[in-house]
Every structure is written in C-alpha cells, then in structure tokens.
Amino acid sequence: MKSDKLVVGNMKMNLLASDVSLYLKEFHFDEQQDQVVICPSTIYIPYFLKQPYKVGIQNLFFRDKGAYTGEISVSQAASLGIDYAIIGHSERRIYFKESDQDINKKIISALKYGFHIILCIGETAEEKGLLKTARVLKRQLLNDLRNVEKEFFSQIIIAYEPVWAIGNDVTPTMVEIEETVQYIKGIILQYFGYEDIKVLYGGSVNSKNIEELNQIPNVSGFLVGGASINAEEFLKIIEVAVKK
Ligand code: 13P
Numbered sequence: 384m385k386s387d388k389l390v391v392g393n394m395k396m397n398l399l400a401s402d403v404s405l406y407l408k409e410f411h412f413d414e415q416q417d418q419v420v421i422c423p424s425t426i427y428i429p430y431f432l433k434q435p436y437k438v439g440i441q442n443l444f445f446r447d448k449g450a451y452t453g454e455i456s457v458s459q460a461a462s463l464g465i466d467y468a469i470i471g472h473s474e475r476r477i478y479f480k481e482s483d484q485d486i487n488k489k490i491i492s493a494l495k496y497g498f499h500i501i502l503c504i505g506e507t508a509e510e511k512g513l514l515k516t517a518r519v520l521k522r523q524l525l526n527d528l529r530n531v532e533k534e535f536f537s538q539i540i541i542a543y544e545p546v547w548a549i550g551n552d553v554t555p556t557m558v559e560i561e562e563t564v565q566y567i568k569g570i571i572l573q574y575f576g577y578e579d580i581k582v583l584y585g586g587s588v589n590s591k592n593i594e595e596l597n598q599i600p601n602v603s604g605f606l607v608g609g610a611s612i613n614a615e616e617f618l619k620i621i622e623v624a625v626k627k
C-alpha cells in the first residue's frame with residue numbers, strides 16, 4: 384500500500400548542466416509520482432517540468448514584475464507551471480538576511496497564485512542550547528503566516544528543519560522530532576484554527592536513517608537536501624517514505 388507522505392528534494396545550488404542530464408536519466412518513474420517534488424536550481428527547472436513528478440522553486444520574490452535584477456517573481460514561476468515553492472529556508476534567512484516580514488510577503492503573494500508553500504522553520508544550535516526552540520518556532524510561524532486566511536492553509540506545508548541538523552549527518556532523536564512536530568501543529572491549530580497542517584522533517588535525511596525517521600507517526604514527509612542530489616540515494620529514500 385502506498386503512503387501519503389510527501390518527499391521533497393531541495394537540490395540547493397548544486398549540479399552542472401551536464402550533471403542534470405545524467406540525473407534526469409537516472410531519476411525516473413514509470414508512473415506519475417505526485418508525492419515527489421524536486422526543487423532544482425532555478426535555471427534548470429524547465430528540464431524537470433516534463434517529468435512524472437512535481438517541481439518546486441527554492442525561492443521567489445514577492446513583487447509581481449519590474450526592475451528587480453536577478454529575481455524571479457511569483458507570477459513568472461506560476462506561468463511556467465511550477466507547483467511548489469520553498470520559502471524561508473534557513474540558508475536564505477542566514478546568508479541573505481531574509482526576515483520574517485519578507486517571508487510573510489512571499490507567502491501571501493505565492494498563495495494567491497496557487498502555489499503549495501513549503502515554509503521552513505527551525506532553531507539554530509545556539510537557540511537550542513539556550514532552550515529557545517519553542518519560542519523561535521512560534522515566532523517564525525506567527526510572523527511568517529501573519530494575515531494568511533484559514534482557507535489557504537490547505538496549500539501550506541511546514542518543514543521543520545533544525546539548522547544544527549542540516550548537512551552534517553546529525554538528526555534530533557525520534558522523540559524530539561515527534562514532540563516538536565506536535566508543538567508546531569498545536570500552534571497552527573491554536574492561532575489559525577487549522578487542524579490538518581502537514582509537517583515535514585528536514586535535516587540530514589538519507590537512505591540509512593529514512594527507515595527509522597519514517598516511523599515517526601505525525602511526520603507527513605521529508606525535505607531532503609544533500610541526499611537528493613544523488614539520484615540513486617534519493618530514489619531509496621522515496622522507496623521507503625512514499626511506497627511503504
Ligand atoms: P540536508 O539534507 O543536506 O541536511 O539539507 C536539509 C535541507 O536544508 C533541506 O532543505
């Protein structure tokens with residue numbers, strides 16, 4: 384029996400054009416896989432659009448059009464047929480100084496164009512050390528989702544990505560993930576009145592730990608970084624999370 388979990392590959396700023404053609408050959412499915420989403424570097428997105436899985440963009444700008452050199456607007460991404468958008472990834476918050484207010488504008492704009500939003504939230508190692516995880520997650524959720532109407536929540540997916548667990552083979556314990564996901568769901572219910580929010584886990588997911596992570600009862604899927612760049616590795620993760 385198939386599960387209803389979602390597996391999202393965030394390829395970040397990886398692969399050269401020659402790697403992409405190889406990846407496309409290796410990463411194939413015989414039938415449509417709507418629970419698999421690939422988010423390649425934006426310049427490669429057109430190559431992925433005709434494949435039997437969904438495509439997401441790693442970032443968007445909230446303005447519709449105009450003199451914003453180097454940015455991609457929500458309407459442009461929508462016009463290509465891109466379904467998903469990762470918004471608020473910690474790498475954008477940290478390296479590109481995206482604020483909760485910026486993220487909120489991006490979400491409001493992308494929702495209007497029908498995107499499924501993957502909103503990334505998570506605490507840093509320092510915040511965890513200071514026992515501020517709950518406070519940080521609540522602040523991010525309330526500010527990032529400010530003024531989002533309840534009717535749009537079916538388009539929103541939260542990705543819990545502890546910053547300290549990204550790219551280093553370290554993950555929280557299963558219990559920590561389960562409790563944090565429960566906390567996130569509780570905030571969404573309490574402040575936005577929405578009961579069925581999907582929460583993904585992200586941070587060092589790979590083919591070795593996926594069997595275990597997949598047992599966490601309230602996790603709706605995974606946001607995979609480094610392991611999504613290797614087609615074989617990513618297929619193994621999907622095999623466990625989506626097909627079991
Ligand atoms: P890794 O899977 O490489 O830890 O990255 C996680 C991530 O940031 C996905 O968005």
